[in-house]
Amino acid sequence: xxxxxxxxxxxxxxxxxxxxxxxxxxxxxxxxxxxxxxxxxxxxxxxxxxxxxxxxxxxxxxxxxxxxxxxxxxxxxxxxxxxxxxxxxxxxxxxxxxxxxxxxxxxxxxxxxxxxxxxxxxxxxxxxxxxxxxxxxxxxxxxxxxxxxxxxxxxxxxxxxxxxxxxxxxxxxxxxxxxxxxxxxxxxxxxxxxxxxxxxxxxxxxxxxxxxxxxxxxxxxxxxxxxxxxxxxxxxxxxxxxxxxxxxxxxxxxxxxxxxxxxxxxxxxxxxxxxxxxxxxxxxxxxxxxxxxxxxxxxxxxxxxxxxxxxxxxxxxxxxxxxxxxxxxxxxxxxxxxxxxxxxxxxxxxxxxxxxxxxxxxxxxxxxxxxxxxxxxxxxxxxxxxxxxxxxxxxxxxxxxxxxxxxxxxxxxxxxxxxxxxxxxxxxxxxxxxxxxxxxxxxxxxxxxxxxxxxxxxxxxxxxxxxxxxx
Numbered sequence: 001x002x003x004x005x006x007x008x009x010x011x012x013x014x015x016x017x018x019x020x021x022x023x024x025x026x027x028x029x030x031x032x033x034x035x036x037x038x039x040x041x042x043x044x045x046x047x048x049x050x051x052x053x054x055x056x057x058x059x060x061x062x063x064x065x066x067x068x069x070x071x072x073x074x075x076x077x078x079x080x081x082x083x084x085x086x087x088x089x090x091x092x093x094x095x096x097x098x099x100x101x102x103x104x105x106x107x108x109x110x111x112x113x114x115x116x117x118x119x120x121x122x123x124x125x126x127x128x129x130x131x132x133x134x135x136x137x138x139x140x141x142x143x144x145x146x147x148x149x150x151x152x153x154x155x156x157x158x159x160x161x162x163x164x165x166x167x168x169x170x171x172x173x174x175x176x177x178x179x180x181x182x183x184x185x186x187x188x189x190x191x192x193x194x195x196x197x198x199x200x201x202x203x204x205x206x207x208x209x210x211x212x213x214x215x216x217x218x219x220x221x222x223x224x225x226x227x228x229x230x231x232x233x234x235x236x237x238x239x240x241x242x243x244x245x246x247x248x249x250x251x252x253x254x255x256x257x258x259x260x261x262x263x264x265x266x267x268x269x270x271x272x273x274x275x276x277x278x279x280x281x282x283x284x285x286x287x288x289x290x291x292x293x294x295x296x297x298x299x300x301x302x303x304x305x306x307x308x309x310x311x312x313x314x315x316x317x318x319x320x321x322x323x324x325x326x327x328x329x330x331x332x333x334x335x336x337x338x339x340x341x342x343x344x345x346x347x348x349x350x351x352x353x354x355x356x357x358x359x360x361x362x363x364x365x366x367x368x369x370x371x372x373x374x375x376x377x378x379x380x381x382x383x384x385x386x387x388x389x390x391x392x393x394x395x396x397x398x399x400x401x402x403x404x405x406x407x408x409x410x411x412x413x414x415x416x417x418x419x420x421x422x423x424x425x426x427x428x429x430x431x432x433x434x435x436x437x438x439x440x441x442x443x444x445x446x447x448x449x450x451x452x453x454x455x456x457x458x459x460x461x462x463x464x465x466x467x468x469x470x471x
Contacts, residue, residue: 223386
């Protein structure tokens with residue numbers, strides 16, 4: 001069950017929400033309604049993984065109690081056990097076949113035997129769930145968070161369905177008060193939450209999906225059959241698709257949570273207006289960037305142990321970030337690519353681009369990001385080499401792929417929406433929207449109309465899942 005499916009948007013959520021509002025003054029009943037509703041929501045698509053998450057949540061809860069109640073070195077043992085348990089779940093479901101396949105490259109020539117591939121279906125949201133559970137244990141160990149006061153509170157943190165499948169990645173101590181005593185739903189929560197979900201629906205269904213259809217066509221073709229123009233347009237479409245698709249999920253998660261009385265942190269901040277790659281990562285998937293900084297980069301020493309260690313730590317973090325996105329060497333290469341440019345920026349590039357001016361530095365950042373998305377979207381190193389060859393004019397094809405009629409207009413709208421905050425028009429528009437009630441009402445009507453159109457489109461076109469469900 002997904003947020004933009006007609007069944008969820010038009011039937012399941014309205015029915016659940018009506019019941020939620022009826023009992024919302026009874027805190028215990030409200031919390032259990034959320035827990036059971038969230039488990040049902042997840043079990044709808046991942047029934048076999050729910051018992052695994054529940055069992056590991058029981059283990060987390062017990063381990064957190066032991067961490068808080070014991071002294072070193074025993075509490076460190078409990079922490080390591082909890083991290084190992086959660087990483088074990090992630091490795092088993094996400095990386096078992098990747099590890100076996102790469103080991104077989106050495107085993108088959110040496111012994112003629114091969115490790116069997118398990119072909120395990122990747123549960124939706126497993127990486128997000130595991131990262132949140134690890135952060136809970138580490139924060140208990142550091143004293144940033146007390147253990148959840150009840151298993152039901154911890155279960156609600158783990159399973160809260162708006163953020164369950166693709167974030168934002170939350171920390172328990174940031175949500176503790178809201179979980180222990182969920183806020184009463186106010187009229188403004190319903191209004192603002194719905195408008196945020198309407199924005200997410202429009203971004204996903206009306207922008208990301210049409211662009212994604214053409215991007216899939218380009219990246220699914222033989223690279224040698226692509227003209228340079230087709231490759232460039234396909235890469236541009238994917239660049240816009242992944243932003244509007246993933247930020248749409250965050251909009252839906254934040255909006256639905258707001259309607260339930262919860263405030264989730266923002267996950268995107270206009271990333272394509274960044275003037276450097278480091279600024280891009282401060283604006284893109286901010287909850288993951290924050291997680292990597294707090295639970296990996298800083299514990300490794302951050303930038304406090306000399307230049308060499310700083311660059312090494314950056315590379316380690318982004319190599320692991322790449323691997324977090326998927327069990328493929330392309331993702332590892334994508335992580336290394338980001339680590340390289342972040343290192344170069346620390347050395348000289350960021351200063352050079354700042355001197356070149358805002359326009360040049362934004363173009364530089366977009367170029368680096370887009371070439372990174374080519375690595376991210378291709379399916380193998382060979383596919384990447386072929387695609388880059390086509391992109392830079394090395395393929396033999398000259399005729400462009402057929403472009404659907406809706407792609408040029410959708411691309412133009414997506415570019416304007418992505419880049420408008422970098423123009424002088426943005427500040428006056430924001431100021432006018434915030435100070436003129438008539439303009440806010442017009443915006444609400446427009447978003448509601450877009451929600452209706454998006455819901456109608458979901459009934460008429462093939463279903464496309466969110467990109468980040470793969471991770």
